[in-house]
Amino acid sequence: MTESRHPAEGRNRPGPAGTSSAGTKVLGLVTIAGLVTLVLFAFVFSPADTDLGETVRIMYVHVPSAIVTYLAFALTAVGSAVYLKNRSEFWDLLAWSSAEIGVLFCGLMLVTGMLWGRPTWGTYWVWDARLTSTAVMFLLYVGYLALRRVPGEGEVVARRAAVVGLGAVLIVPIVHKSVDWWRSLHQEATTLGQLDPEIDGLQYFTLFLGMAAFGCLFVWLVMHRFRVAYLARQVESSGLQAAIAERRAEAVGDGSAAESRQTSTSEGVSP
Amino acid sequence: MFRDAALVFGKDLRLELRSRVGLNQVVPFAVLVLVLFAFALDPDSGVLTRATAGLFWVAVLLAALLAVQRAFSVETSDGVADALRLSGLEPAGIFLGKVGSLAVQLIALEVVLGAGVVLFYGADPTGVGLLVVTALVATLGLAAAGAVYGAIAAGLRVRDTLLPLLLLPAVAPVLIGATQAFEAALDGVPGDGWPWAALLGIFALLYLAFGVLMFGPLLEEA
Structure with a gap:
């Protein structure tokens, strides 16, 4: 039945009990250092823009958020494709984790964009092509996350x-x-493609610093989210194994009813 | 694949002819939506006439949700899903058959709604060529996306609430494109509408290809 396909089964080695490791600790420190440096460059060292004035500083969050959002959703697509091909739990959980962090950064991009739009365009929101398509993208992935949260259907939902x-x-x-x-x-x-001569050198550097720091933040968040998802699966399947073992023990104790219990157990297992 | 598609297509339309769920429930619902728009937007101020294209397509979208629910609820009750898997029909064929029967039902619905907006909203149907082509390609895209997301939500306990959340953002391009094309046609400048109709065609082809490739994994059961 289905439980034999579960990768957690038959593996006696206990998985990690937390979501932190030496690698993520180092990455976390690098991320913090990057974000602190970004704040310094964004608010102190880089000059105000000749056209946009002080509002240009919100770009150092807005543009990296957008890049990370693209990256996250691309990673979700890769994970989804590999999962459909070889049904590996790793890629399934990676796709899920990446989508969740992607929606977070997409929301951040929308909020910072709206805050920037108010002083610059005079309105929080306009229904132009970029904003409309971004809103649709946000809702599409909110739908994806809703589907992932459908309870108790396991592999079908995946x-x-x-x-x-x-x-x-x-x-x-x-x-x-x-x-x-x-x-x-x-x-x-x-930023992508051609170098814009109008943008100041220090502003350009700050923008790339923002992308690097946000990139580190993204990787760090996805790794932790992935480990949480992995541990949640382990708990789920260990609960299932325990329940099955309990029923089996019951059935052995009561020989006459063993067969009927066996069938009802396997029915309860299949999602 | 096409023989299987024809079988599913015929089966679904026979089901509809015998049960008349679409005719008795979905079409009246769509007309009801048109009437509700008239209540919400003051009919005397001319908003209805100016917004006719958009309101028409919103009504189609809402009714399409019901049609998609219906198209897949008939496959999940009484173990029909297992029978379908055991039937040996190609998943791509099942997908295309579903798209076909959904599209035929939606076209019938659009004819009724079209008459509705002409009669109630005072719409003046000009640029008929663009209107017809737009309706055809938009419906094909809507049916293809509807079949994909209908299969994704089918059989889940939360399907009724999940389907709108998945399907409506995915078909947002259809609403935008079809509204723009219809507006151009109704304003008497069909030249502005044809690029949107072409965009709708690309959307339909993308979703048809996607559904043909993906229906196999979607029909699989754990």
Whole structure:
């Protein structure tokens, strides 16, 4: 039945009991150092912009959030595709973890964008191509996370979520190119591709510092989220194994009812 | 694959002809939505006439949710899902059959709704060519996306609440594109609408290809 497919079974080596390891501790310290340096450069060292004034400083959070969001959803798509191919629990959980952190950064991108839009455009929200497509992307992945939370259906949900995770990524290039394809109020992409001569050298450096720091933060968060998800699976399956063992012990004690109990147990197991 | 598609297509339409759930429930619901829009947006101020294209497609989308629920609830009760898997039909064929029967039902619905907006909202149907082509490609995309997400939500205990959350953002491009194309047609500038119709065609092709590839894993059971 299904329980034999569960990777946790048959593995006697106990998994890690926490989500921290030497690697993530070092990465965490690097991330903190990066974020502190970013705050210093964003608020103190880098100059105000000639056009945008002081509001340019919010870009050092907004643009890295956008890049990390793209990265996270791309990783979800890769994880989903590999999971559909070889049904590996690792890639399934990685896709899930990455999507969750991606939605977090997508929300951060939307909020910082709105806060920037208010003083610059005079309104929190405009229904232009970039903002609209980003909102749709956000909702698509909220739907993905809702599907992942459907209780008690195990592998069925994992497989269907993988299909959603693979399909939803199609919107990422649309969001990215929307400023070129439709006339948009949002500025065009300034960082990827060509170097914009209008942007000051120190501002440029701060932007890249922000991307590096946010990249580290993303990896750190995904690793912890992944380990939490992995441990949750272990607890789930160990509870299941314990319940099965208990029933088996009962059945052995009461020989006449053993067969009927056996069948009811296997029914209870299959999701 | 196409023979299997034709079988599923015929089966679904026969089910509809005999049960008339679409005719008795989904179509009246869509007309009801049109009437509710008239209550919500003051009919005398001309908002209804200006917003006709968008309201028409929102009504189609809401009714499509019900049609998709229906198309997959008939497959999950009484162990039909297992029978379908055991039938040896190709998953891609089942997908295409579902898309076909959904599309036919949605087209019928759109004809009724089209008459509704002409009669109630005073819409003046100009640019008929663009209207028809847009409706066809938009419906195909809607049916393809509906079949994919309908299968994803099918059989889950939370399917009724999950399907709108998954499907509506995914078909947001259809709402945008079809509304823009319809507006262009109704405003008498069909030239502005054709690129949107082409975009809807690309959307439909993408979702058809995606569904053909993905229906296998979706029909599998643990």
